[in-house]
Amino acid sequence: MKQVKKAPDAFSGSVGLAIAGFGVEFKSDQPGIISVLKNRYPEFASAAAAGHRFETFEVSGRQNPFKPAVVLSGSSLKIKRGDFEGVLDLGKGSGTLKAAPNEQCLDAFLRSLISFLLLRSSGFMLHSAGLVKKGKAYLFLGKSGAGKSTLSKLAAASGAEVVSDEINLLRFEKGHFRAYGSPFWGEMRSDGRQGNWPLGGIFLLKKAKINRVGEVRAGEALKLLLRCLVNFDKSHAAAELVLKNASRLLAKAEFSRLEFSKADGSFLGLI
Protein backbone atom coordinates (compact mmCIF):
# COMPACT_ATOMS: atom_id res chain seq x y z
CA MET A 1 0.00 0.00 0.00
CA LYS A 2 1.58 3.30 -1.09
CA GLN A 3 0.54 6.64 0.32
CA VAL A 4 -0.80 9.01 -2.31
CA LYS A 5 0.86 12.44 -2.33
CA LYS A 6 -1.34 15.21 -1.01
CA ALA A 7 -2.67 17.53 -3.68
CA PRO A 8 -1.10 21.01 -3.68
CA ASP A 9 -4.44 22.70 -3.05
CA ALA A 10 -5.01 21.08 0.31
CA PHE A 11 -8.60 20.01 0.81
CA SER A 12 -10.17 19.84 4.23
CA GLY A 13 -13.41 18.06 4.63
CA SER A 14 -15.44 15.66 6.65
CA VAL A 15 -18.51 13.51 6.35
CA GLY A 16 -20.60 11.91 9.06
CA LEU A 17 -22.64 8.76 8.51
CA ALA A 18 -25.26 7.13 10.70
CA ILE A 19 -25.67 3.43 9.94
CA ALA A 20 -27.71 1.11 12.18
CA GLY A 21 -27.56 3.74 14.89
CA PHE A 22 -23.76 3.91 14.82
CA GLY A 23 -22.20 7.26 14.04
CA VAL A 24 -19.03 7.18 11.95
CA GLU A 25 -17.22 10.37 11.03
CA PHE A 26 -14.42 10.66 8.48
CA LYS A 27 -12.07 13.61 8.22
CA SER A 28 -9.46 14.21 5.59
CA ASP A 29 -7.22 16.81 4.01
CA GLN A 30 -7.62 14.96 0.72
CA PRO A 31 -10.77 15.12 -1.40
CA GLY A 32 -11.08 11.57 -2.70
CA ILE A 33 -12.45 9.54 0.21
CA ILE A 34 -14.79 12.25 1.48
CA SER A 35 -16.18 12.77 -2.00
CA VAL A 36 -16.72 9.04 -2.56
CA LEU A 37 -18.46 8.66 0.81
CA LYS A 38 -20.75 11.63 0.16
CA ASN A 39 -21.74 10.24 -3.23
CA ARG A 40 -22.07 6.65 -2.10
CA TYR A 41 -24.09 7.18 1.10
CA PRO A 42 -26.23 10.29 0.56
CA GLU A 43 -29.15 8.84 2.53
CA PHE A 44 -26.98 7.96 5.51
CA ALA A 45 -25.19 11.28 5.87
CA SER A 46 -25.71 12.75 9.29
CA ALA A 47 -24.32 15.95 10.71
CA ALA A 48 -24.89 14.61 14.19
CA ALA A 49 -22.94 11.41 13.55
CA ALA A 50 -20.58 10.73 16.41
CA GLY A 51 -19.17 7.76 18.17
CA HIS A 52 -16.36 6.72 15.85
CA ARG A 53 -14.06 9.21 14.17
CA PHE A 54 -11.48 8.39 11.55
CA GLU A 55 -8.69 10.58 10.25
CA THR A 56 -8.44 9.29 6.70
CA PHE A 57 -5.52 9.08 4.31
CA GLU A 58 -5.74 8.05 0.69
CA VAL A 59 -3.57 5.19 -0.41
CA SER A 60 -3.36 3.08 -3.53
CA GLY A 61 -3.65 -0.64 -3.04
CA ARG A 62 -5.07 -3.79 -4.50
CA GLN A 63 -7.99 -5.69 -3.00
CA ASN A 64 -5.87 -8.78 -2.47
CA PRO A 65 -6.33 -10.23 0.13
CA PHE A 66 -10.01 -9.73 -0.66
CA LYS A 67 -11.47 -10.86 2.66
CA PRO A 68 -11.05 -8.29 5.43
CA ALA A 69 -9.25 -9.37 8.61
CA VAL A 70 -10.73 -8.00 11.83
CA VAL A 71 -8.60 -8.18 14.96
CA LEU A 72 -9.41 -6.76 18.38
CA SER A 73 -6.48 -6.37 20.74
CA GLY A 74 -7.41 -4.75 24.02
CA SER A 75 -9.39 -1.69 22.98
CA SER A 76 -7.62 -1.43 19.63
CA LEU A 77 -9.60 -2.65 16.65
CA LYS A 78 -7.77 -3.26 13.38
CA ILE A 79 -9.66 -3.90 10.13
CA LYS A 80 -7.41 -4.66 7.20
CA ARG A 81 -7.63 -5.65 3.56
CA GLY A 82 -5.25 -5.21 0.65
CA ASP A 83 -6.66 -1.77 -0.13
CA PHE A 84 -7.49 -0.46 3.35
CA GLU A 85 -6.31 -0.48 6.92
CA GLY A 86 -8.44 1.00 9.68
CA VAL A 87 -7.31 1.25 13.29
CA LEU A 88 -9.79 2.36 15.91
CA ASP A 89 -9.33 2.88 19.64
CA LEU A 90 -12.73 1.78 20.88
CA GLY A 91 -12.19 3.51 24.22
CA LYS A 92 -11.51 6.88 22.67
CA GLY A 93 -13.71 6.35 19.62
CA SER A 94 -11.04 7.67 17.31
CA GLY A 95 -8.61 6.20 14.85
CA THR A 96 -7.14 6.31 11.37
CA LEU A 97 -8.18 4.89 8.05
CA LYS A 98 -5.82 4.43 5.14
CA ALA A 99 -7.89 3.47 2.13
CA ALA A 100 -8.18 3.61 -1.62
CA PRO A 101 -10.65 6.33 -2.62
CA ASN A 102 -13.21 4.10 -4.33
CA GLU A 103 -16.66 2.75 -3.48
CA GLN A 104 -15.76 -0.93 -3.32
CA CYS A 105 -12.97 -0.30 -0.86
CA LEU A 106 -14.95 1.98 1.44
CA ASP A 107 -18.02 -0.24 1.24
CA ALA A 108 -15.94 -3.25 2.34
CA PHE A 109 -14.45 -1.26 5.20
CA LEU A 110 -17.84 -0.05 6.43
CA ARG A 111 -19.37 -3.52 6.17
CA SER A 112 -16.51 -4.90 8.27
CA LEU A 113 -16.81 -2.15 10.87
CA ILE A 114 -20.60 -2.17 11.15
CA SER A 115 -20.76 -5.99 11.32
CA PHE A 116 -18.23 -5.87 14.18
CA LEU A 117 -20.22 -3.21 16.06
CA LEU A 118 -23.56 -4.97 15.50
CA LEU A 119 -22.32 -8.26 16.91
CA ARG A 120 -21.29 -6.40 20.07
CA SER A 121 -24.69 -4.75 20.29
CA SER A 122 -26.50 -8.09 20.46
CA GLY A 123 -27.24 -7.76 16.75
CA PHE A 124 -26.36 -9.12 13.37
CA MET A 125 -25.49 -8.18 9.83
CA LEU A 126 -27.32 -10.75 7.72
CA HIS A 127 -27.30 -11.80 4.07
CA SER A 128 -31.02 -11.40 3.55
CA ALA A 129 -33.80 -9.49 1.88
CA GLY A 130 -35.70 -7.09 4.09
CA LEU A 131 -39.20 -5.65 3.62
CA VAL A 132 -41.50 -3.40 5.60
CA LYS A 133 -45.15 -4.25 5.94
CA LYS A 134 -47.59 -2.49 8.24
CA GLY A 135 -44.78 -0.80 10.11
CA LYS A 136 -42.83 -4.01 10.82
CA ALA A 137 -39.71 -5.35 9.15
CA TYR A 138 -39.50 -8.90 7.84
CA LEU A 139 -36.24 -10.56 6.88
CA PHE A 140 -35.84 -13.35 4.33
CA LEU A 141 -32.72 -15.40 4.82
CA GLY A 142 -31.00 -17.02 1.91
CA LYS A 143 -27.59 -17.51 0.40
CA SER A 144 -26.87 -16.67 -3.24
CA GLY A 145 -29.58 -17.94 -5.57
CA ALA A 146 -32.21 -18.38 -2.86
CA GLY A 147 -34.30 -15.57 -4.34
CA LYS A 148 -33.50 -12.50 -2.22
CA SER A 149 -33.26 -10.14 -5.19
CA THR A 150 -36.22 -11.71 -7.01
CA LEU A 151 -38.41 -11.42 -3.92
CA SER A 152 -37.26 -7.85 -3.29
CA LYS A 153 -38.01 -6.73 -6.84
CA LEU A 154 -41.46 -8.36 -6.75
CA ALA A 155 -42.19 -6.70 -3.40
CA ALA A 156 -41.04 -3.29 -4.64
CA ALA A 157 -43.17 -3.67 -7.78
CA SER A 158 -46.15 -4.38 -5.50
CA GLY A 159 -45.53 -1.18 -3.57
CA ALA A 160 -43.78 -2.59 -0.50
CA GLU A 161 -40.73 -0.83 0.90
CA VAL A 162 -37.54 -2.84 0.56
CA VAL A 163 -34.98 -2.28 3.33
CA SER A 164 -32.26 -4.08 1.38
CA ASP A 165 -32.19 -6.90 -1.16
CA GLU A 166 -28.82 -8.19 0.09
CA ILE A 167 -27.67 -7.19 3.58
CA ASN A 168 -29.84 -6.22 6.54
CA LEU A 169 -28.92 -4.90 9.96
CA LEU A 170 -30.50 -6.08 13.21
CA ARG A 171 -30.07 -4.64 16.68
CA PHE A 172 -31.48 -5.71 20.03
CA GLU A 173 -32.91 -2.72 21.89
CA LYS A 174 -35.08 -2.53 25.00
CA GLY A 175 -35.97 -6.20 24.87
CA HIS A 176 -36.80 -6.34 21.17
CA PHE A 177 -35.03 -6.74 17.84
CA ARG A 178 -35.23 -3.88 15.33
CA ALA A 179 -34.18 -3.81 11.70
CA TYR A 180 -32.27 -0.73 10.55
CA GLY A 181 -32.14 0.84 7.12
CA SER A 182 -29.21 -0.54 5.15
CA PRO A 183 -26.89 1.14 2.63
CA PHE A 184 -25.63 -2.28 1.52
CA TRP A 185 -27.53 -3.56 -1.50
CA GLY A 186 -27.27 -6.21 -4.19
CA GLU A 187 -28.79 -6.21 -7.68
CA MET A 188 -31.31 -3.45 -6.94
CA ARG A 189 -28.47 -1.03 -6.19
CA SER A 190 -30.64 1.36 -4.22
CA ASP A 191 -29.24 3.94 -1.82
CA GLY A 192 -31.52 2.71 0.96
CA ARG A 193 -32.59 5.08 3.69
CA GLN A 194 -32.21 5.63 7.39
CA GLY A 195 -34.99 4.28 9.56
CA ASN A 196 -35.70 1.43 11.90
CA TRP A 197 -38.62 -0.89 12.39
CA PRO A 198 -39.60 -3.55 14.94
CA LEU A 199 -38.82 -7.01 13.64
CA GLY A 200 -42.02 -8.76 12.58
CA GLY A 201 -40.50 -12.11 11.68
CA ILE A 202 -37.83 -14.02 9.80
CA PHE A 203 -38.44 -16.33 6.88
CA LEU A 204 -36.21 -18.98 5.38
CA LEU A 205 -36.50 -18.39 1.67
CA LYS A 206 -37.21 -20.94 -1.03
CA LYS A 207 -38.29 -20.50 -4.64
CA ALA A 208 -41.35 -22.58 -5.56
CA LYS A 209 -44.28 -22.77 -7.96
CA ILE A 210 -46.83 -21.71 -5.38
CA ASN A 211 -46.70 -19.43 -2.38
CA ARG A 212 -46.74 -21.16 0.97
CA VAL A 213 -45.68 -20.48 4.55
CA GLY A 214 -44.60 -23.38 6.71
CA GLU A 215 -43.04 -24.15 10.05
CA VAL A 216 -39.33 -24.49 10.51
CA ARG A 217 -37.31 -26.32 13.16
CA ALA A 218 -35.23 -24.10 15.45
CA GLY A 219 -32.07 -26.03 14.58
CA GLU A 220 -32.67 -25.56 10.86
CA ALA A 221 -33.33 -21.84 11.36
CA LEU A 222 -30.17 -21.46 13.38
CA LYS A 223 -28.05 -23.21 10.79
CA LEU A 224 -29.23 -20.90 8.02
CA LEU A 225 -28.96 -17.88 10.29
CA LEU A 226 -25.30 -18.66 10.96
CA ARG A 227 -24.62 -19.30 7.29
CA CYS A 228 -26.16 -15.93 6.39
CA LEU A 229 -24.21 -14.06 9.04
CA VAL A 230 -21.77 -11.43 7.78
CA ASN A 231 -18.84 -11.55 10.19
CA PHE A 232 -15.16 -11.07 9.50
CA ASP A 233 -14.05 -11.38 13.12
CA LYS A 234 -12.77 -14.93 13.49
CA SER A 235 -11.96 -14.68 17.19
CA HIS A 236 -13.25 -16.98 19.88
CA ALA A 237 -14.99 -14.01 21.54
CA ALA A 238 -16.88 -13.28 18.32
CA ALA A 239 -17.96 -16.92 17.99
CA GLU A 240 -19.30 -16.81 21.56
CA LEU A 241 -21.24 -13.64 20.73
CA VAL A 242 -22.64 -15.15 17.55
CA LEU A 243 -24.11 -18.08 19.48
CA LYS A 244 -25.37 -15.88 22.32
CA ASN A 245 -27.07 -13.42 19.96
CA ALA A 246 -28.47 -16.22 17.79
CA SER A 247 -29.94 -17.91 20.83
CA ARG A 248 -31.70 -14.68 21.78
CA LEU A 249 -32.96 -14.07 18.25
CA LEU A 250 -34.41 -17.58 18.07
CA ALA A 251 -36.19 -17.01 21.37
CA LYS A 252 -37.52 -13.56 20.46
CA ALA A 253 -38.36 -13.78 16.76
CA GLU A 254 -40.80 -15.92 14.86
CA PHE A 255 -39.09 -18.05 12.21
CA SER A 256 -41.01 -19.59 9.29
CA ARG A 257 -40.30 -20.92 5.83
CA LEU A 258 -41.57 -18.97 2.84
CA GLU A 259 -41.92 -20.76 -0.46
CA PHE A 260 -42.66 -18.14 -3.08
CA SER A 261 -43.45 -17.97 -6.76
CA LYS A 262 -41.62 -15.46 -8.91
CA ALA A 263 -44.85 -14.84 -10.87
CA ASP A 264 -45.86 -11.79 -8.83
CA GLY A 265 -45.82 -10.20 -5.40
CA SER A 266 -48.84 -12.09 -4.09
CA PHE A 267 -46.64 -13.81 -1.47
CA LEU A 268 -46.89 -10.52 0.44
CA GLY A 269 -50.39 -11.60 1.45
CA LEU A 270 -48.87 -14.46 3.47
CA ILE A 271 -46.59 -12.26 5.55
Added chain:
Amino acid sequence: MNLQIRKDLAYRRIAGELFIVDSAKAEMHELNGPAALIWEGLAAGKTERSLISAITAEFEVDEKTACEDLEAFLKTMQKAGLVSSVQPR
Protein backbone atom coordinates in the same frame (compact mmCIF):
# COMPACT_ATOMS: atom_id res chain seq x y z
CA MET B 1 -9.54 -40.81 28.71
CA ASN B 2 -7.15 -37.93 28.35
CA LEU B 3 -9.04 -35.72 25.99
CA GLN B 4 -10.04 -32.11 26.15
CA ILE B 5 -12.14 -29.75 24.05
CA ARG B 6 -10.17 -27.24 22.00
CA LYS B 7 -10.10 -23.99 23.94
CA ASP B 8 -10.87 -21.75 20.96
CA LEU B 9 -14.24 -23.38 20.20
CA ALA B 10 -17.51 -21.69 21.10
CA TYR B 11 -20.50 -23.89 21.87
CA ARG B 12 -23.99 -23.43 23.18
CA ARG B 13 -27.15 -25.50 23.57
CA ILE B 14 -29.89 -23.86 21.53
CA ALA B 15 -33.36 -25.29 21.03
CA GLY B 16 -32.27 -28.62 22.48
CA GLU B 17 -29.28 -29.08 20.21
CA LEU B 18 -25.68 -28.25 20.84
CA PHE B 19 -23.98 -26.02 18.30
CA ILE B 20 -20.22 -25.71 18.07
CA VAL B 21 -18.64 -22.85 16.15
CA ASP B 22 -15.07 -23.35 14.99
CA SER B 23 -14.21 -19.81 13.98
CA ALA B 24 -10.66 -20.68 12.95
CA LYS B 25 -11.99 -23.03 10.26
CA ALA B 26 -15.26 -21.14 9.70
CA GLU B 27 -17.17 -24.36 10.44
CA MET B 28 -20.22 -25.19 12.48
CA HIS B 29 -21.05 -28.55 14.05
CA GLU B 30 -24.38 -29.68 15.43
CA LEU B 31 -24.71 -32.32 18.14
CA ASN B 32 -27.78 -33.88 19.64
CA GLY B 33 -28.74 -36.72 21.96
CA PRO B 34 -25.83 -38.64 23.50
CA ALA B 35 -23.26 -36.64 21.51
CA ALA B 36 -24.37 -33.37 23.14
CA LEU B 37 -24.40 -35.03 26.55
CA ILE B 38 -20.84 -36.32 26.10
CA TRP B 39 -19.62 -32.95 24.84
CA GLU B 40 -21.02 -31.13 27.86
CA GLY B 41 -19.55 -33.82 30.11
CA LEU B 42 -16.13 -33.35 28.53
CA ALA B 43 -16.45 -29.60 28.98
CA ALA B 44 -17.25 -30.12 32.65
CA GLY B 45 -14.20 -32.38 33.03
CA LYS B 46 -16.16 -35.54 33.78
CA THR B 47 -14.43 -38.90 33.82
CA GLU B 48 -15.07 -41.69 31.31
CA ARG B 49 -16.89 -43.65 34.01
CA SER B 50 -19.26 -40.81 34.85
CA LEU B 51 -19.93 -40.14 31.17
CA ILE B 52 -20.92 -43.78 30.65
CA SER B 53 -23.18 -43.60 33.70
CA ALA B 54 -24.81 -40.43 32.35
CA ILE B 55 -25.43 -42.04 28.95
CA THR B 56 -26.94 -45.22 30.42
CA ALA B 57 -29.18 -43.17 32.72
CA GLU B 58 -30.34 -40.70 30.09
CA PHE B 59 -30.78 -42.92 27.04
CA GLU B 60 -31.63 -46.32 28.50
CA VAL B 61 -28.78 -48.18 26.86
CA ASP B 62 -26.61 -50.84 28.51
CA GLU B 63 -23.11 -50.10 29.67
CA LYS B 64 -21.44 -51.91 26.77
CA THR B 65 -23.38 -49.87 24.20
CA ALA B 66 -22.69 -46.64 26.08
CA CYS B 67 -19.00 -47.46 26.16
CA GLU B 68 -18.95 -48.15 22.41
CA ASP B 69 -20.91 -44.97 21.66
CA LEU B 70 -18.52 -42.92 23.75
CA GLU B 71 -15.47 -44.38 22.07
CA ALA B 72 -16.91 -43.86 18.57
CA PHE B 73 -17.91 -40.29 19.34
CA LEU B 74 -14.54 -39.36 20.74
CA LYS B 75 -12.78 -40.81 17.71
CA THR B 76 -15.03 -38.75 15.44
CA MET B 77 -14.35 -35.60 17.45
CA GLN B 78 -10.60 -36.23 17.39
CA LYS B 79 -10.69 -36.79 13.65
CA ALA B 80 -12.59 -33.51 13.23
CA GLY B 81 -9.94 -31.78 15.34
CA LEU B 82 -12.45 -30.64 17.96
CA VAL B 83 -10.86 -32.47 20.87
CA SER B 84 -7.24 -33.30 21.49
CA SER B 85 -5.19 -35.57 23.72
CA VAL B 86 -3.63 -34.16 26.83
CA GLN B 87 -0.74 -35.59 28.79
CA PRO B 88 -1.80 -36.95 32.18
CA ARG B 89 -0.29 -34.94 35.04
